[in-house]
Amino acid sequence: MKKEEGASVSIWSKAQSVRAEWLWLVTLVLIIVPLAVPPHVPFTVNQSTLRIYEYVKKLPDGSVIVSGGSGQWAFIYETSAAFMAFLTQIKNKDVKLIIFPLSTDSLMFEPWAVKVTGFDKVKEYGKDWVVLNYVPGGADITLPAFMTNIRGLCRTDVYGRPLDELPIFKTVNSYKDITLWVDCGANSIPSLARYVAPYKVPILGFVHSAYYGMFQPYIAAGQVYEMTNGIRGGGEYEKLVGYTPWNLGTVTMDSYQLYSIYILALVIIANIGTQMLKKEEKKQ
């Protein structure tokens, strides 16, 4: 009996000093397995994601959507699930998309997302969608100018073609022609609230989980219509839309399921181990 107890204590103390590399290996397996065999765990759709979906669904024909956001390439990955779901949703609607990047990384990210979702195959460049050039100087300077005179601020698109040659800008030039503003990224919501919201242009945000809490006051004040909550919001949006090429949100939620249980188990083991070691020390 005594011997057994001693053995169990040594297992606990062994568990305390397990090498980090093994823990990481298990993590990697937990991440890769759901990719190979997606279990598609069920989860409910949050009210805020639903509101965004309904809003986009009810957009009138001929709407002009501006996609203007900022962020770092790698961090936008988290919000890209929602953004791609959004692109998939508007793909088959009669809408126009203007990409106005507020950072150099969005300049590369947003056209890439358009390509991945196949939006560019359905729509014609120049007539239905366009990528504007990045204008340096910061959102405080560029956004007010953009809202009043797009052609005056941007002059050319990203490929160097003058805006006057692009058919989309025959009818679009200022805030009066913009139906909706979407922001894929993170840190531009405060500037948008300051410079875009006063013109009564509704704003939808696809933001990180960290900013979801931080930017809640803007929704309460009515400056931003609604936001999605990080990767979970992306998963919910994907569920509503049905399918996006990457399915990043859904796949991540699958992994998250395993990953969170794994971490919970580790923490429980660590805590029991600490208590056991304490007992052992007391005995001695």
Place this chain on the structure above:
Amino acid sequence: MVSKVLYRTILPYVIFMICFVPVLSNYYFDVPILRSVETELRNWSTLIGLTAMFLGLANITIYYYREIKRRKHLEWQFGVYSIALTYAWIIYGLSQGGLTSPAYNEIYVFVKGHSEAAQIGLLTFFFVTAAFRTFRAKNMQALVLLIFAFIPFIGVAPWGEQIWSGWPAFSEWILGGITMAGSRAILIAASVGLVAMVVRIVLRYEKGGLIRG
């Protein structure tokens, strides 16, 4: 020597005040000339900040050069590689026309974008070990940290809402209430500390980035 002290410590402080006072007071007082002074000074500081990148480039070049000179195996090779890649990147970027060129975009996305994403991906792994090591209820403080960390953690996980359907709402409530209150306290307190620190610099008890002594 009087002139040495004048040039090295007094004059920089005077310049600091010349920049500090107009920019600060323009926010409070309605004086037209202050506005143009502030715009000009802001322009200046942007230009200076941009030029500082050449010091950074010089610094890293010296560091790599030292690495090469030490001739330690597997160090000098990387020194040569880093110098070559840095300057090749600059030359390539400038010759391609920078951000707006598709060719530059491509290497930016595949080299820098992929690197960044892979580095951030490491966070997932590091959280596992950090949780294993730190989230132990050694005392009351650790226990409180542990319990509150797990509320939103389970709230996001799909199994959380299956064991209790109110979990996501509960975690949102914690985030909107207690977390918001705590971070608000941190913000307010930090703002007081920040102002006190700047006042100390103005009163010359602290030197900031200027020369000491």
Place this chain on the structure above:
Amino acid sequence: MINIWIPIGIAIAIATWSFLIKESPLFRWAERTFISAAIGHTVVVGVYTLRDRYYPITVQGQYLLLIPAALGYLYLFVLWRRGRWVASYPIAITMGVGLATQVRGTIDADFLGQTLGLIREGGRIVGSPPQTAFTNALTIIVTLFSLSYFLFTVRPKGAFGSVYDGMYKLGQYCLLASLGAMAGNYILGTGLAVTMATIIRIIFSLQGYG
């Protein structure tokens, strides 16, 4: 058409994750590639921005801008032992403008803005549904207790000392609760999403999509 950058991108991701096993030349290659690319990118963007900023000097004749342009290069004096102090001048300008902006911004947004937010919450206690009232009251109390953690010098003597100690302890717990919830919510979503995105991206690259 095979894009030559795709295998390089994949190799970088794998080399970066090799850090989990050991710091090896493989990781060092990824690290150095990343640093060099980041510095190179900074300089490329910086040179173009500088060109735009210098534009008024040459075209509009704003010769006043020549002063900061020259001041910026004074930074390089740091590298010279005897002239190191010259770099104080550009530092003084950056410090002056930066700190002034920060002071006025932080008083307005953090000190006043957050205090106003706190007071407004007080207005939502009376006459609102019990759940809202409770949440708002709790928020106010937690904020004030947390703030008391940051009092450094005012511990009174005697009986009030223990009251202060109690507030301090409670404040500490409030802060810990807040920080714990933030950590739990934040890092998991972002980290895991980016990891997944990287792996998916590798798979897609192998299949020939960008």
Place this chain on the structure above:
Amino acid sequence: MSVFLKGRIVDFLILAVLSISTWLATYFARKGKAREIRPIPALDAIYEGVGRAAEMGRPAFMTPGAGDVGSARVIAGLAILDVMATQCAKLDVPLLTVFGQGALGAAEMIVAEAYRREGKPELYSPGKQVLFLSGDQYARTAGEAGLFQREKPALNVFVGDFYSEMLYIGEAGARVGAMQIGGTTQQLGIPLMAITMDYVMIGEEMFAVAASITRDPIQVGSIMAQDIGKIVLFSISIIGVIAMLVGSKIMIDLLSM
């Protein structure tokens, strides 16, 4: 009152109160009437850590993040760097620091001064103690992680601007067994510091440590000013909340002046 811009009067009054109280606090400190501050463990840990590094014969590491010298958080980091560099020069501990481009010049100057003051100017050279690993958040982090593995520092100090990368650097530092001290006012950085570091300066504690790190009685005395500021705030908010409970918006109107 047309001199003031609309809505900025209270802003200015708060600035005035904070400035005057700082001046008063230093005035009393010079007279020798400074109040004692409560102990902050991280403060002594910095001195202790450099000593530990000297015993182990391993370097000490410090970084304030990537901000430029116009940021007060980076300046708090520079104040700590000053003391660390002096200690390192005194005890012959190799010092390694990483700075962003905007603070690089100031850091080089401070380290050079510290070595000169200790009579060892030959140990300093540009690009040896102070490194620039790009302004990019994660490139810098990766460089630091690699640096930890190669140089194996015994003390890591992070005081300044930190965000999500804190988990990465913190874990990389813990992996080489360094004693770690962190401090930031960024809400995202603090919890990550709390789970990876030995000592954490939460929010304002960072500024208090920066003020008292030199153990100069006048600077330590000036911390009292911060408390005066918070007590003013306490009173404003309690009066405001009570007024709101009674149904009067007087404080909101007053503060928005």
